[in-house]
Amino acid sequence: MKEEEILNQAVKAPGGMRARKELLSELYSRFNTKDNILITIDPDPDAIGSALAVKRLLWHKVQSCTIGMIRPVRRLNNITLVRLLRLPLTLLKRDSLDQFDKYVLVDGQPQHNDFFRLFNYTAVIDHHPLNDHVDVPFADIRNEYGSTSTMLTEYLKAAGIKPSKTLATSLLYGIKTDTRSFERHTIVADIEAFRYLFPLSDHNVLRKVEISDLSLKDLKYFHKAFERKHVVRDRIFSHLDEVPSADILVEIAEFFLKIHDISWSIVSGIHGNDLIVIVRSDGYRKDAGKVMRRAFGSIGCAGGHPSMARAEIPMDRLAQELIKCTSSAVERFIRKRLSPFSKS
Numbered sequence: 001m002k003e004e005e006i007l008n009q010a011v012k013a014p015g016g017m018r019a020r021k022e023l024l025s026e027l028y029s030r031f032n033t034k035d036n037i038l039i040t041i042d043p044d045p046d047a048i049g050s051a052l053a054v055k056r057l058l059w060h061k062v063q064s065c066t067i068g069m070i071r072p073v074r075r076l077n078n079i080t081l082v083r084l085l086r087l088p089l090t091l092l093k094r095d096s097l098d099q100f101d102k103y104v105l106v107d108g109q110p111q112h113n114d115f116f117r118l119f120n121y122t123a124v125i126d127h128h129p130l131n132d133h134v135d136v137p138f139a140d141i142r143n144e145y146g147s148t149s150t151m152l153t154e155y156l157k158a159a160g161i162k163p164s165k166t167l168a169t170s171l172l173y174g175i176k177t178d179t180r181s182f183e184r185h186t187i188v189a190d191i192e193a194f195r196y197l198f199p200l201s202d203h204n205v206l207r208k209v210e211i212s213d214l215s216l217k218d219l220k221y222f223h224k225a226f227e228r229k230h231v232v233r234d235r236i237f238s239h240l241d242e243v244p245s246a247d248i249l250v251e252i253a254e255f256f257l258k259i260h261d262i263s264w265s266i267v268s269g270i271h272g273n274d275l276i277v278i279v280r281s282d283g284y285r286k287d288a289g290k291v292m293r294r295a296f297g298s299i300g301c302a303g304g305h306p307s308m309a310r311a312e313i314p315m316d317r318l319a320q321e322l323i324k325c326t327s328s329a330v331e332r333f334i335r336k337r338l339s340p341f342s343k344s
């Protein structure tokens with residue numbers, strides 16, 4: 001089905017509004033006004049948006065509602081989201097867990113994580129495949145949904161609650177990241193929730209969140225990448241030696257592809273015991289994955305898609321290919337294997 005068709009399709013709520021309202025009142029029936037609730041999350045955007053929605057649903061229906069993260073937020077985009085929207089998230093510590101009356105789990109199932117297993121959940125709302133039976137008083141698990149945020153948007157609608165800008169933005173970002181902007185597993189309900197949340201969201205915040213994937217200390221790798229860039233026809237190469245993670249190579253490779261007449265961006269570095277080569281290409285009559293498999297498949301792990309690919313080559317394996325693993329030798333090795341002039 002084409003994207004346009006999806007967007008224009010008449011949408012019918014799965015199960016209908018009545019069924020959703022019944023589900024909502026069943027959820028509500030599990031809680032009372034004296035309860036102090038803990039919602040536990042593994043804090044990715046979908047979980048964060050979903051938890052905020054549950055907190056909103058239970059507002060005035062319970063004594064208190066805390067959102068507890070089982071680990072700190074690590075992705076810079078998500079840190080930006082939490083900071084800009086001042087989201088009320090607290091970090092749980094395994095060894096000093098406060099007592100709550102009831103526990104809720106969103107965007108996950110108890111058996112997904114050792115930490116989750118510590119709790120006796122009253123409600124679980126999730127969209128991951130059901131591996132094990134989830135034995136809790138209220139379980140709503142919809143495997144076919146692209147995100148839990150979609151499910152929670154439906155709950156809010158059933159409750160007649162119009163989400164605040166902060167809540168709408170968080171849910172929208174949850175749907176976007178889990179469906180990778182609808183490139184990944186998506187159903188009509190996800191698009192419908194997206195359409196509903198879109199005019200209610202803060203698009204300035206969203207844009208800042210989506211582009212926030214660098215830290216100040218990453219800039220020195222950009223600096224090095226500029227200094228060491230080497231252009232051969234429509235290919236740009238840059239080898240960065242030791243890098244703190246492969247992510248920075250991806251950031252720089254994507255940046256170089258912005259140069260209009262560059263069709264191949266090849267950025268490499270050493271992380272741990274591996275040489276990592278990241279390739280981005282325009283994908284037009286090219287297959288970066290195939291090219292990488294051909295170039296490095298025999299000495300490491302290599303592959304990908306037409307427009308994005310990666311190779312990881314153990315350094316000791318590389319040492320067998322090169323006389324000396326100096327920075328310039330590694331650089332020449334990559335350039336030679338990915339040269340536009342080499343017969344492939």
Ligand SMILES: [Mn+2]
Nearest residue numbers: 046107148178
């Ligand atoms: Mn999810």
